Each structure stands twice: as C-alpha cells, then as structure tokens.
Amino acid sequence: MSRIRPGTDKPRIGVVTLGCSKNIVDSEHLLAQLKVSDATVVNDIAEADIAVINTCGFIEAAKQESLDAVVEALERKRSGTLKKVVVMGCLSERYREDLRKALPEVDAYFGSNHLREVVTELGSDFRRELLGERVLTTPQHFAYLKISEGCDRPCSFCAIPLMRGTHRTKPLEDVLREAKTLASMKVKELILIGQDTTYYGLDLYGERRLGTLLRTLGELDSFEWIRLMYAYPSGFPQDVLNVFQDVPALCRYIDLPLQHVSDPVLKSMRRGMTEKRTRDLLERMHRAVPGLAIRTTFIVGYPNETDDDFQVLYDFVKETKFHRLGVFTYSQEDGTAAEALGDPVPEAVKQERMSALMELQREISEERNASLTGSVVRVLIDRIEGAHAVGRTEWDAPEIDQEIYVKDAEAFSPGNFYDVRIVEGMEYDLYAERTATPVPRREFHEVAF
Numbered sequence: 001m002s003r004i005r006p007g008t009d010k011p012r013i014g015v016v017t018l019g020c021s022k023n024i025v026d027s028e029h030l031l032a033q034l035k036v037s038d039a040t041v042v043n044d045i046a047e048a049d050i051a052v053i054n055t056c057g058f059i060e061a062a063k064q065e066s067l068d069a070v071v072e073a074l075e076r077k078r079s080g081t082l083k084k085v086v087v088m089g090c091l092s093e094r095y096r097e098d099l100r101k102a103l104p105e106v107d108a109y110f111g112s113n114h115l116r117e118v119v120t121e122l123g124s125d126f127r128r129e130l131l132g133e134r135v136l137t138t139p140q141h142f143a144y145l146k147i148s149e150g151c152d153r154p155c156s157f158c159a160i161p162l163m164r165g166t167h168r169t170k171p172l173e174d175v176l177r178e179a180k181t182l183a184s185m186k187v188k189e190l191i192l193i194g195q196d197t198t199y200y201g202l203d204l205y206g207e208r209r210l211g212t213l214l215r216t217l218g219e220l221d222s223f224e225w226i227r228l229m230y231a232y233p234s235g236f237p238q239d240v241l242n243v244f245q246d247v248p249a250l251c252r253y254i255d256l257p258l259q260h261v262s263d264p265v266l267k268s269m270r271r272g273m274t275e276k277r278t279r280d281l282l283e284r285m286h287r288a289v290p291g292l293a294i295r296t297t298f299i300v301g302y303p304n305e306t307d308d309d310f311q312v313l314y315d316f317v318k319e320t321k322f323h324r325l326g327v328f329t330y331s332q333e334d335g336t337a338a339e340a341l342g343d344p345v346p347e348a349v350k351q352e353r354m355s356a357l358m359e360l361q362r363e364i365s366e367e368r369n370a371s372l373t374g375s376v377v378r379v380l381i382d383r384i385e386g387a388h389a390v391g392r393t394e395w396d397a398p399e400i401d402q403e404i405y406v407k408d409a410e411a412f413s414p415g416n417f418y419d420v421r422i423v424e425g426m427e428y429d430l431y432a433e434r435t436a437t438p439v440p441r442r443e444f445h446e447v448a449f
Helices: 021-036 060-079 090-102 115-121 160-164 172-184 210-219 238-243 263-269 275-288 307-320 337-341 347-371 441-448
Strands: 012-017 040-042 050-055 084-089 142-146 189-193 225-228 250-255 293-300 324-329 376-385 388-392 403-407 417-425 429-434
Touching: 012 021, 021 040, 021 050, 021 084, 021 115, 021 142, 021 189, 050 060, 050 090, 060 084, 060 090, 084 090, 084 115, 090 160, 142 172, 172 210, 189 210, 210 225, 210 238, 238 275, 263 307, 263 337, 275 307, 293 307, 293 347, 307 347, 324 347, 347 417, 376 403, 388 417, 403 417
Parallel strands: 012 040, 012 050, 050 084, 142 189, 189 225, 225 250, 250 293, 293 324, 403 429
Antiparallel strands: 376 388, 376 417, 388 403, 417 429
C-alpha cells in the first residue's frame, strides 16, 4: 500500500495489489500519478471511499484470490462504506465481459495496460511526463524494475500473452531513467523483471540487449545489488553470463523457470528445450559464473506427464540440487494451446507429485544450509522480527526465497548491509550472529557454494 498521508477534502482511494511483482510495479506507477494529482490515497481499504483492485489471472488459485477481493470490496460498497469499486489488471484483461455479467456492481473494469484510463476514472489527470515515476510499496531499500511487457513465447500452458500481450521492450533510455529515479529514492537492491527478461531488446533493436542493459545499470554505480528474474532458458544469451565477471553489483543469482525436463512434456509444452539442452545450459552457467545460485520452478501434472516423465523430473532435481525451487500443479487455462489436451491427471496425483518434489527439495536445502555453518556472508536486513533481524543474502530474492535470522535485533537497521556468521542451517532458514570480521565479496561465492 502507498505511504501517502491521507487528506480530508477528496475521496479516499485504496489500492489492493494481487499477484506478481509486475502488478506491484503497475500499482506503484498508478500511485505516482495519483500523488501528483493530489489525490487522497489511504493504506487500508477499510478507510477508502474508492477501492482499486489490481487483479491476477495467472492460475486458478490466483484468479480466485482476485475474485474474493473484488467480492469483498462489493460487500463494502453494498454496506455503504465504499462508494466505488474499480477493477484492473490481468483477470480483468482476460475475463472483462464475463466479469461485467457476473459482477455488474463494479463501476469500471480495465485491463493490464490501461494506466491512463484508470487515472482518468479516478478523477485525476494523467501526466505522461510521469511515466517511470513510482511510489514504492515495497520496503524502501529494494524495488522491482520492469524492463519489458508481454511475451512472445508459445508455451502451451501459459495465458500470459492473452493477458499482457506480445513482448514489448522498454527502451534502454527509459529503463535507465526509471533506475536513476529509484536510485534517488535510496533503493539499494534493484530487481529486474518482465515476462521474459532474456528476450529484452529483440523486438526493438533486432538483437538481445539484456547484457548491454545489465552493464549500463552497473555503470551507474547506484545499486549495491542488481538481481535478474524471469530469465527464459531457450536462447539464453551468453553475453549475460560474461557480465557477471564485470559488474560487481550483479547478484550471482538467476531466476530460470525450467517448468520440466522430460522431452515429451517439454515438446508438448512448446518450451523450445530438451533435457540435453537444459543440462548443457546449466553446465555453461555454472562454468561461466562460479558460485551462481539458480532458482527454478516446475509444473507437475501436465496433461501428458506420465509416471515415467515425473520420475525423469524427480531424478533430475535430485541430481542437480537446485539452490532454490518452487513447484506448481498444472492448472488448465482457457484459450491456451494445452486446453485441448484436457486435464486428465487426477488432482490427487498432482498433489502427490508436488509433495514428493518439495520433500526432495527440503532435503537438498537442509543439506546445503547445514554445510554453511561457520561461513561469513553479507546480508541485507529487510525487517526486525522480535529478537531477530531478518535479512537475505545475494542468493535470495524477497518474498520467495529463504531468509537469515540474526540475533540481537537492536544492533541492526532495516535497509542496511551487515556481515554475519551463520551458526545454524535449517531446512529453509539460516540463523546467524553479527561478526566483526568482514569477508571480501568475491570470497562469499567460494564460501557459500
């Protein structure tokens, strides 16, 4: 939620953001427009006259969460505590007409890329010169930076192109302008996002320019950490790996959603990958970037996934020992290529496979974390929680990865970096204490991985 202090002379606007970090950025741009227009923005929808629900439509659970939020807002409207409900974002983009029929009490529906229309609906003037301006809703020390919008990939299971459109690179100069704005706000960790960050530049410049972008951001010398998310594996550009050696701020971390590894499943998914190409890519990454941590995600229960296909995936995860891993069960999405395959894998089987993979990853994570005992690492403190300061290493993204709990919270301040010694490694968390012996950053990779 926004940190803008509420006034009393205008309708109070509350913004509810659901879904991924891309939606967070969209809401932050909206809040910047409202702030300049002197709109009254409140942090709690219970205090609002107008509710804006920024929805997610990615998978069934996310769609339901968005619907629940809209219904809750409408209940407030019926009771008289809200005057107006505006719905925007991916769910509205994809199911606008269905939503209008089902929930006609919503005052206005907008899709994913209609910031100007939303601002106007809320009674404010859209300022084009503010594009790139943000009101951060994350902790002040980290921010997401969207470098592109939409996706050109043909993945059979994915509805993102239906909601976000085709890939559109944000021009390099616009990315840099927004990055400089974030730097002026004292952001220390810049997290690069997009539906497919490795495609950056191909549509606009005729070639992939993610490596160029990373170098240019590094040359700003404004951020202590720069983190790369949502990197598509097929066609992964080699020059990006070379940048890690030249840009000290670039976290040795890549979010690389592989989705599966069995060849028949990958072919049906239209991923443009094979098991061999996947293995070759991972080997190339680790060879080029010592100490690299890879986060990945997998889908289980895809329509043509057999027991043998799942076993291939399970064995691959067991052998590869990913640093960070998430698992989703397959969700059939309207309008996707995979819709024609039906949803033949029973939900109980999907859940069993997901549980098996997550249990395997728990064991891998526990083993990795136990081996870190005694290591000194650098952490960015996100918050204070009771007697502990809670932070992350460069190998951990906010919200989705593990955290480090450091005792003697009074000695730490959120948003600052500290060297700490790990005293205990648990399944998905680490416990540490502050140390007076700093370790040069280049040695962190050798110690931790």
